Amino acid sequence: MENILEVQNIHTFIGQYHILQGVNVRVPKGSIVALLGRNGAGKTTTLKSILGLTPPREGKVIFNGQEVNGLRSFDIASMGIGFVPEHRAIFRDLSVEENLKIAERKKGDYLRKKDFIFTLFPDLQRLIALPGTSLSGGQQQMLAIARALVPDNQLLLIDEPSEGLAPVIIESMMTAIRELAKESTVILVEQNFLVASQLAEYYVIIEEGRSVQDGKMKDLAADKAAIHRFLGAA
Amino acid sequence: MNSFLRKNMVMLVAVFIMAAFLTAAAQGMEKQDFVITLLRGLAVGSITFLVASGFSLIFGLLDVLNLAHGTLFMIGAYLGWTVVVRPDTFVDLLTPLALIISGFALGDVYPLLASRIRLGLSMRRFLPWGLILVSILLLGFILPRYPIAIWDVENYAQSPVTFAFMADSGARLPVQPAAFTEISMPLAVIGLLLASILGAFGISLFDNTPRTVRLSWKNFVSIAVALVVALVGLIFNDQLSAYLYSLNSNWLFFIAVLVATLSGVALGGLMEATLIRPLYSRPIYQLMLTLGMSAIGIEMVRAIWGRPEFVMPKPAFFNGSGEACPATNFADWWANHCSTILIFDGRVRVYNEIFIPLVGLVVLISIWILLQRTRLGMIIRAGVQDSQMVEALGINVRRVFTMVFALGVGLAALGGVLGAPSTGLSNVMGESLLLNALIALAIGGLTSYPGAALGSVIVGMIQQFIIKYGQIGIAIPFTDIIFKPTPPLVPASTVMLMVIVLLILPNGLLGKKE
Ligand SMILES: Nc1ncnc2c1ncn2[C@@H]1O[C@H](COP(=O)(O)OP(=O)(O)O)[C@@H](O)[C@H]1O
Ligand SMILES: [Mg+2]
Numbered sequence: 001m002e003n004i005l006e007v008q009n010i011h012t013f014i015g016q017y018h019i020l021q022g023v024n025v026r027v028p029k030g031s032i033v034a035l036l037g038r039n040g041a042g043k044t045t046t047l048k049s050i051l052g053l054t055p056p057r058e059g060k061v062i063f064n065g066q067e068v069n070g071l072r073s074f075d076i077a078s079m080g081i082g083f084v085p086e087h088r089a090i091f092r093d094l095s096v097e098e099n100l101k102i103a104e105r106k107k108g109d110y111l112r113k114k115d116f117i118f119t120l121f122p123d124l125q126r127l128i129a130l131p132g133t134s135l136s137g138g139q140q141q142m143l144a145i146a147r148a149l150v151p152d153n154q155l156l157l158i159d160e161p162s163e164g165l166a167p168v169i170i171e172s173m174m175t176a177i178r179e180l181a182k183e184s185t186v187i188l189v190e191q192n193f194l195v196a197s198q199l200a201e202y203y204v205i206i207e208e209g210r211s212v213q214d215g216k217m218k219d220l221a222a223d224k225a226a227i228h229r230f231l232g233a234a
Numbered sequence: 235m236n237s238f239l240r241k242n243m244v245m246l247v248a249v250f251i252m253a254a255f256l257t258a259a260a261q262g263m264e265k266q267d268f269v270i271t272l273l274r275g276l277a278v279g280s281i282t283f284l285v286a287s288g289f290s291l292i293f294g295l296l297d298v299l300n301l302a303h304g305t306l307f308m309i310g311a312y313l314g315w316t317v318v319v320r321p322d323t324f325v326d327l328l329t330p331l332a333l334i335i336s337g338f339a340l341g342d343v344y345p346l347l348a349s350r351i352r353l354g355l356s357m358r359r360f361l362p363w364g365l366i367l368v369s370i371l372l373l374g375f376i377l378p379r380y381p382i383a384i385w386d387v388e389n390y391a392q393s394p395v396t397f398a399f400m401a402d403s404g405a406r407l408p409v410q411p412a413a414f415t416e417i418s419m420p421l422a423v424i425g426l427l428l429a430s431i432l433g434a435f436g437i438s439l440f441d442n443t444p445r446t447v448r449l450s451w452k453n454f455v456s457i458a459v460a461l462v463v464a465l466v467g468l469i470f471n472d473q474l475s476a477y478l479y480s481l482n483s484n485w486l487f488f489i490a491v492l493v494a495t496l497s498g499v500a501l502g503g504l505m506e507a508t509l510i511r512p513l514y515s516r517p518i519y520q521l522m523l524t525l526g527m528s529a530i531g532i533e534m535v536r537a538i539w540g541r542p543e544f545v546m547p548k549p550a551f552f553n554g555s556g557e558a559c560p561a562t563n564f565a566d567w568w569a570n571h572c573s574t575i576l577i578f579d580g581r582v583r584v585y586n587e588i589f590i591p592l593v594g595l596v597v598l599i600s601i602w603i604l605l606q607r608t609r610l611g612m613i614i615r616a617g618v619q620d621s622q623m624v625e626a627l628g629i630n631v632r633r634v635f636t637m638v639f640a641l642g643v644g645l646a647a648l649g650g651v652l653g654a655p656s657t658g659l660s661n662v663m664g665e666s667l668l669l670n671a672l673i674a675l676a677i678g679g680l681t682s683y684p685g686a687a688l689g690s691v692i693v694g695m696i697q698q699f700i701i702k703y704g705q706i707g708i709a710i711p712f713t714d715i716i717f718k719p720t721p722p723l724v725p726a727s728t729v730m731l732m733v734i735v736l737l738i739l740p741n742g743l744l745g746k747k748e
Contacts, residue, residue, distance in 0.1 A: 051626055077628035089623055091616040102612050103627050151628065 004029040004155055004185050005050070010059030010069070012049045019045050020056065021209040025187070027155070027202075032177075032186040034200035034217065036193070036231055042209040043189040044086055047157045050187075051083055052076045063155070078105060082148030086159040086189070088140040090147070092132040096124060099132055099143055103150035110150055117146045120176045138169035142176070149180060156180070159189045174199060193231055197221045205230045248688065248743050252695075259699050262708055266580025271702040272695070273587035277656070278670075279694030280594025284649030286671035286678075286686040287601060288642030294618040294681035295638050297517065298510060301524040303646050304668025305531035306501065310494040310647025311654040311663065312539050315546045317490035319394070319401045321478030322409055324493070326382040328467030328474075330426055334373075336460035337430025338504060342453050344438035358439075365436030372429035376422050381412035387540035398544040406479065411472065423468070437508050487549035491651050498647025499640045506639035511632070528664075536661055546654035548573070552585035586656040593652055597645065598687055605683060614638060618681055669725075670697075676732045679745025688743060696731060697724050 005027040012020035020042050027033045035043045048054040050061050052073040061069040068076045077083065091099050100117070101110050118125040121142040127135060135143060141161055148156050161177065162170045170192075177186065177199055190196035196203070197217055204214040207230060220226060260268045289303045317324045353361065386392040392407070400407050414422065467474065478486065509527070513520040547553075554571035561567035561575045567584065574581045575588070582588065605611035613634050617624045625631040650663075657663070670693055678689025700719050707716040719727075735742060 053622055053626060072630075072632075073622075073625045074628050074630045077626055083623075083626040085623060085626070089620060091619055091623075093615045093619060094612060098612050098616075102609075102616055102624070102629075105628050147627075 002029050003027055004064060005187070006060070006062040007046070007050060008060040008062065010046075010049055010056035010061065012045055012054050012056045014045070014054055019054075019209055020049060022059075023049075023206060023209070023211045024214075025204050025211060026214075027185060027187060030185055031202055032181050032188055032200040033202045033204065034196040035187060035189045035204050035206060036196060037206035038230075038232060039191070041206045043206055044159055045209075046206065047083070047159055047187065047189065050076075050157065051081060080152060080154040082151070082153035082156045082184075084144045084148050084156065084158040084161065086163065088137065088144050090132045090135075090140050090143050095129055095131055096135070096143060097128045099147055100150050103147045105151040109152070113150050117149055120149075120179055121146055138165050138173070141165060141169075141173065145173075145176065145180070153184055155185045155187070157187050157189075160191060161188070162190065162192050162195050170195060193227060244739065244743055252692065256695075259703075263702065263706055264580075266578040267702060267706065269578050270580045270582055270587065271698050273582060273591065275695035275698040276591040276594070276691065277587050277694070278698060279674075279691035280591050281649045281653045281657075282667065282670045282674050282693055283594055283687050283690035284597060284652070285646045285667055286674045286690050287597075287683060288645035289668075289671055290675050290681055290683065290686045291614070291638050292642040295614055295621065296506075296510070296514075296635050298639075299521055299524065300639075300642070301521065301668070302505075302528040302531060303642070303671070304664030304666075305528040305535075306498060306643045306664070307646040307650040307667055308535060308659075308661075308664035309501070309531060310498050310650030311546070311659050312535055312650075313497050313647070314490040314494035314651030314654055315394075315398070315539075315544075315659055317478075317493050318483070318486050318546055319397045320383075320385065320409070321481075321486065322411065322475035323382060323384050325467060325471055325474045325478065326384075326412055329423075329464045329471075330377065330380050330382075332460045332464035332467065333423065333426040334430045335500065335504075336427065336457050336464065337432075337434040338507075339456035339460050340431070340434060340453070341456075342449060344435050345441075346449065347435070348439055362436040362439035365432045365439070369429045369433030369436060372425050372432070376417060376425045376429070379416040380422055380426075381414050381416070383409055383412040387538075393542070394539050395542050395544045398546070402545065402547040411475070419468070423464070440512055482550060483547060483553075484549045484551045487551075487655075490546075491648065494651035495644050495648040498650075499644035501647075502643025503636050503640035505643070506636045510639065511635075532661055532664070539659075541661055543658055543660040545658040546651075548585050548655040552589060583656075590652060590656060597648070601645075602683065610634070610637070670728070673728050673732045675742070677735045677742055679742035682742070682744040682746065685742055685744035692731070693728050696728055700724050700727055 003026050005025070007023055007025040010020055010023050011018065023042065023046050025033065025035070025046065035046060037043050045054055049056045050063075052069070052071060052075075056069055059069070060067055063076070063079060063081065066079075068079065091102065094102065104110050123139055124142060124146055127139060132140070132143070145158065145161065148158075158177070161173055165173065174195060177188070180186075181199075188196065188200055190199075197220070200217045202214065203217050203220050204211050206212070213226070213230070256272070259271075263271070285303060285307050289300060292298055292300050292303075385394050385397055387394070390396060397407055478489070481489075505527070509523060510520060513523060551571050553573045555573060556570070558566065558570045559572035559574065560581055561570060561572040564575075566572075567575050572584065574583050576582070603611075605615060613624060613629060613631075617631055617634060621631050621635075624634075649667075653663075671690070674689035674693045675686055676689070677685075677692055678687070679685030700723055701721075704719045704721060704723070707718045709716055739745070
């Protein structure tokens with residue numbers, strides 16, 4: 001199968017800290033790949049390295065057959081990568097509608113995608129004029145995901161979407177992610193193994209800045225020992 | 235209603251305290267004194283706001299504390315003064331400046347060029363410095379020989395003070411046009427163009443991240459404009475000077491405001507792209523750089539315009555006098571363009587105390603519309619919170635950084651030229667205004683746009699009311715003592731207010747909690 005993204009042995013420094021020390025990720029087109037690992041393992045840094053927000057010093061990032069490491073972040077993103085950062089980082093001073101409009105890459109992106117987005121997240125339509133600050137945690141997370149859906153992205157990087165959300169809301173979040181994954185490829189960072197295992201087909205485990213194991217999710221789900229060893233959860 | 239109260243609590247309290255302060259201030263003085271002081275406060279507040287709002291936009295989005303902001307305000311004033319008082323000098327400067335800018339206007343061409351040439355590692359390190367050095371040497375050789383008719387700081391009869399005084403009284407000193415004698419014209423023109431291209435290319439080489447550059451006709455618009463300006467300035471030099479001298483003072487003033495503001499915009503853009511940008515990862519160096527540029531700017535102004543203070547002539551539109559003046563109502567004023575108008579029997583200076591606050595209000599509203607109603611404004615507001623996320627959306631934030639820096643410096647320069655006919659020009663005008671602006675921002679909220687406006691007005695009001703009470707004195711109740719605040723109390727009081735506000739609200743009145 002064709003890989004839409006290949007991360008090849010990247011090393012990333014933040015200041016003088018050697019944060020990523022060899023991460024490999026292969027992402028088959030149309031799949032959901034989960035990045036797993038304990039807190040501070042380097043999952044977020046991996047996503048940011050793909051986008052060039054923390055540019056890797058060594059190794060390669062290949063998107064659609066083109067080497068993108070070293071390019072500027074906005075150039076990489078413009079090739080069709082959407083980013084949903086952790087901690088629900090929406091723009092608080094912007095209204096819900098502005099949060100969506102700002103993500104336009106071509107004029108009319110928002111109008112074109114509106115219906116699709118509001119079918120996925122019906123709540124947002126009701127809140128359209130409100131400032132970002134007045135949304136609940138779940139609504140902010142939906143907005144952060146919706147924002148990445150406005151332009152034509154082929155790959156979505158979603159960082160811990162279930163973090164700090166109530167179980168019912170996680171449920172509807174998962175439905176939405178399943179739905180949007182029909183249209184694009186997804187890399188999902190997820191601490192909650194239950195959520196990750198239900199959504200993703202493939203996984204990569206990151207430990208202390210290195211990718212240490214990868215494969216098919218259903219194989220990992222059966223391997224209780226590995227789950228416990230790498231993730232500390234059963 | 236309830237939530238409205240809660241959300242705007244600080245705003246309401248601030249308005250209430252302002253109202254209480256003004257009512258209290260009104261008790262001890264005549265109505266006309268009160269109105270005049272109020273208007274003066276607004277005027278000082280407006281000029282402060284022009285500096286503070288630009289400073290705060292730059293700090294909010296770029297995280298750069300631009301300590302050169304006050305100096306750029308001053309440079310705006312001096313440039314505007316030059317256009318009004320010595321239009322011929324301004325015309326002489328057009329060509330060399332346009333030539334120097336044209337090299338930088340090629341922008342995107344350089345990365346493309348750089349990607350075409352393959353260089354060894356040591357060559358790659360050496361080349362940018364080599365190019366910049368050649369560029370500086372060329373500039374150093376040509377610029378002192380380039381013919382520019384200018385005043386003479388050393389000679390009182392030909393000094394800026396004399397030119398300003400004569401222009402203000404409607405007479406002009408005769409000026410000697412400059413001519414190419416020390417250097418041939420083609421050599422000067424080609425040399426400046428070459429210096430500019432080499433310098434811009436050298437600076438662009440410092441940034442070696444690969445980029446996808448697509449050239450289109452748009453990349454060549456700005457260099458075409460710059461070259462046309464340079465050529466027109468060169469060929470029609472005498473005609474242009476004569477034309478500007480023939481203009482009435484209103485048009486000349488208008489052109490001066492435009493030139494000063496646009497120069498601020500250009501200077502800001504250039505400064506961000508060349509000096510600020512390489513240092514985003516080293517904020518301390520950036521801070522020291524802006525401080526150093528401020529000092530250099532002040533020295534340059536001293537070298538070119540000298541140390542004495544002078545004023546910029548007011549446009550005739552606001553400078554009428556005679557039988558019918560001061561005007562008693564607006565129709566009267568419009569007919570005679572008196573420099574003063576009577577409001578509640580007090581003489582109000584129309585330019586200083588009415589025109590300046592009006593311009594301040596227009597700018598306040600325009601920038602507000604830019605921020606709230608345009609895509610650029612949306613990107614700025616989002617970027618103030620999280621510029622990395624904006625970039626991750628595929629937006630070239632660096633370009634927005636340059637635009638905001640240019641806009642901020644443009645606003646400061648506008649403030650400078652606008653204030654020049656009322657407060658005059660001096661080498662220290664920038665420093666004291668920057669201090670005012672910083673206090674205003676600390677009071678209003680460092681990165682809040684409405685906060686910048688509110689803080690500036692508060693600072694302006696307090697200073698003007700204390701100055702006024704310094705003249706008339708405060709009768710202390712139940713005693714015969716009349717207390718006169720002394721001049722040093724003016725800066726002290728605003729600093730004190732800042733401390734009080736910051737103790738109660740660490741983020742200022744309208745600042746956001748981080
Ligand atoms: N700005 C930073 N400065 C220093 N260290 C950082 C910074 N950001 C992340 N780190 C470190 O990098 C490691 C990986 O962080 P991160 O990628 O956020 O982990 P994860 O997302 O897997 O929880 C952590 O040890 C963290 O402390
Ligand atoms: Mg993380």
